[in-house]
Amino acid sequence: MNILLIGNGGREHAIAWKLAQSKQIKKLFIAPGNPGTAQCGTNVDIKSDDHDKLLAFAKENKIALAVVGPEDPLAAGIVDRFEEAGIKAFGPSGAAAQLEADKAFAKHIMKANSIPTAESRTFDNFHDAKDYIASRDEAVVIKAAGLAKGKGVFVCDEPSEGILAAEKIMVDKIFGDAGKIILVEDKLLGQEASILALVDSKNIYVLESSQDHKPIGDGDTGPNTGGMGAYSPAPIVTEKMMDQITREILVPTIDGMNRNGTPYKGILYAGIMITQGGPRVLEFNVRFGDPETQPILSRLKSDLLEAMLATCSGTLDKITLRWDQRPAVCVVMASGGYPDSYEKGKVITGIDDAQADEDIVVFHAGTARKDDDIVTSGGRVLGVTALGQTIAKAQAKAYEGVGKINFEKAYYRKDIADKAIKKSVS
Ligand code: AMP
Ligand code: GLY
Numbered sequence: 001m002n003i004l005l006i007g008n009g010g011r012e013h014a015i016a017w018k019l020a021q022s023k024q025i026k027k028l029f030i031a032p033g034n035p036g037t038a039q040c041g042t043n044v045d046i047k048s049d050d051h052d053k054l055l056a057f058a059k060e061n062k063i064a065l066a067v068v069g070p071e072d073p074l075a076a077g078i079v080d081r082f083e084e085a086g087i088k089a090f091g092p093s094g095a096a097a098q099l100e101a102d103k104a105f106a107k108h109i110m111k112a113n114s115i116p117t118a119e120s121r122t123f124d125n126f127h128d129a130k131d132y133i134a135s136r137d138e139a140v141v142i143k144a145a146g147l148a149k150g151k152g153v154f155v156c157d158e159p160s161e162g163i164l165a166a167e168k169i170m171v172d173k174i175f176g177d178a179g180k181i182i183l184v185e186d187k188l189l190g191q192e193a194s195i196l197a198l199v200d201s202k203n204i205y206v207l208e209s210s211q212d213h214k215p216i217g218d219g220d221t222g223p224n225t226g227g228m229g230a231y232s233p234a235p236i237v238t239e240k241m242m243d244q245i246t247r248e249i250l251v252p253t254i255d256g257m258n259r260n261g262t263p264y265k266g267i268l269y270a271g272i273m274i275t276q277g278g279p280r281v282l283e284f285n286v287r288f289g290d291p292e293t294q295p296i297l298s299r300l301k302s303d304l305l306e307a308m309l310a311t312c313s314g315t316l317d318k319i320t321l322r323w324d325q326r327p328a329v330c331v332v333m334a335s336g337g338y339p340d341s342y343e344k345g346k347v348i349t350g351i352d353d354a355q356a357d358e359d360i361v362v363f364h365a366g367t368a369r370k371d372d373d374i375v376t377s378g379g380r381v382l383g384v385t386a387l388g389q390t391i392a393k394a395q396a397k398a399y400e401g402v403g404k405i406n407f408e409k410a411y412y413r414k415d416i417a418d419k420a421i422k423k424s425v426s
Pocket of ligand 2: 150212227285288289290291292
């Protein structure tokens with residue numbers, strides 16, 4: 001079977017790495033891919049927003065399944081295009097992808113289906129937003145409603161900071177049209193977890209839990225990023241908590257999407273805050289998380305392709321996934337300066353040395369090949385991912401791998417998975 005994977009991040013390298021282990025695959029193409037995915041299959045030089053070319057390539061190369069990694073092509077309806085052409089595609093329709101691409105739509109689905117989430121109000125002009133925020137006397141969270149590469153959320157402890165954030169989004173338009181509408185949310189307190197599930201519009205198959213680290217700095221300080229590291233499983237998500245999340249969040253979301261006429265298929269990712277009052281949805285994503293996918297798929301023993309095909313054919317009730325019981329930790333190495341501006345083109349050394357250990361995989365994200373070198377080409381550059389008998393051992397191993405890799409101005413958080421270690425000893 002020939003497969004086309006669309007995307008070029010760390011998540012796509014992890015998906016390509018896992019798919020390449022499937023015996024059912026004849027050819028794996030990745031468009032556009034990165035130097036990491038090139039080790040798992042054949043990179044094809046087509047960008048993920050060029051739907052015409054992707055479809056033409058799929059027809060020419062007898063693609064049996066297209067797997068869409070990132071949110072932008074999903075929100076732009078790439079799955080609809082493939083399916084109309086008779087090609088199976090893993091991911092939601094453009095209409096269902098609005099669950100991530102339009103946070104106001106997501107809130108509507110949550111409210112209509114009594115799904116626990118933070119109270120929020122939606123604004124389409126800065127003056128009303130400003131008056132409302134000024135009338136509040138506690139912390140607020142300001143969110144651009146549209147897609148902003150994981151950077152569109154400002155958690156503000158003072159309303160005055162909230163007004164500045166709203167101004168940046170709505171007046172300075174730092175996220176362009178994605179910030180035409182904003183949400184002003186109550187701040188929730190608790191611990192976060194990422195819950196990813198395969199969904200075939202009627203069945204839900206929950207994957208192992210994980211936790212991301214969104215802020216750039218140690219101790220969760222500084223601005224939010226796409227994610228600086230992740231671990232799986234998240235000890236905070238006990239079996240009982242997972243049942244509660246499934247019952248109170250995942251099931252009503254899927255039912256609600258069906259009732260809304262936008263049935264859901266693909267990966268449903270619920271970003272959850274586990275508060276004292278129970279789990280609350282922070283956001284929905286309509287695809288695998290990045291970097292959560294790196295530790296999650298490192299632990300998957302079963303065939304990912306089979307699970308994706310079952311998702312597309314509505315037979316998720318027939319599959320059982322097997323997992324490595326060892327925890328996994330992924331530490332993201334980024335270009336110094338990220339999430340603001342940074343330099344590119346720095347030569348990376350030590351990847352093979354780090355991967356000489358069989359429990360370490362180095363997933364590429366913002367890398368490029370330049371002659372014989374691998375160089376940096378993005379904000380998040382690598383995801384050094386390790387398995388260990390305990391979360392502490394997986395963490396130590398991941399940082400051992402990081403220690404072997406060098407590039408100028410490399411930056412990484414030093415505390416990835418500390419939270420999980422504290423939780424598992426407490
Ligand atoms: P989102 O992209 O909506 O997940 O937001 C990014 C990050 O901002 C989340 O992972 C949380 O750390 C934080 N965040 C979002 N919404 C809230 C909220 N209502 N209360 C507290 N933190 C939040
Ligand atoms: N790691 C957060 C995300 O994928 O959006």
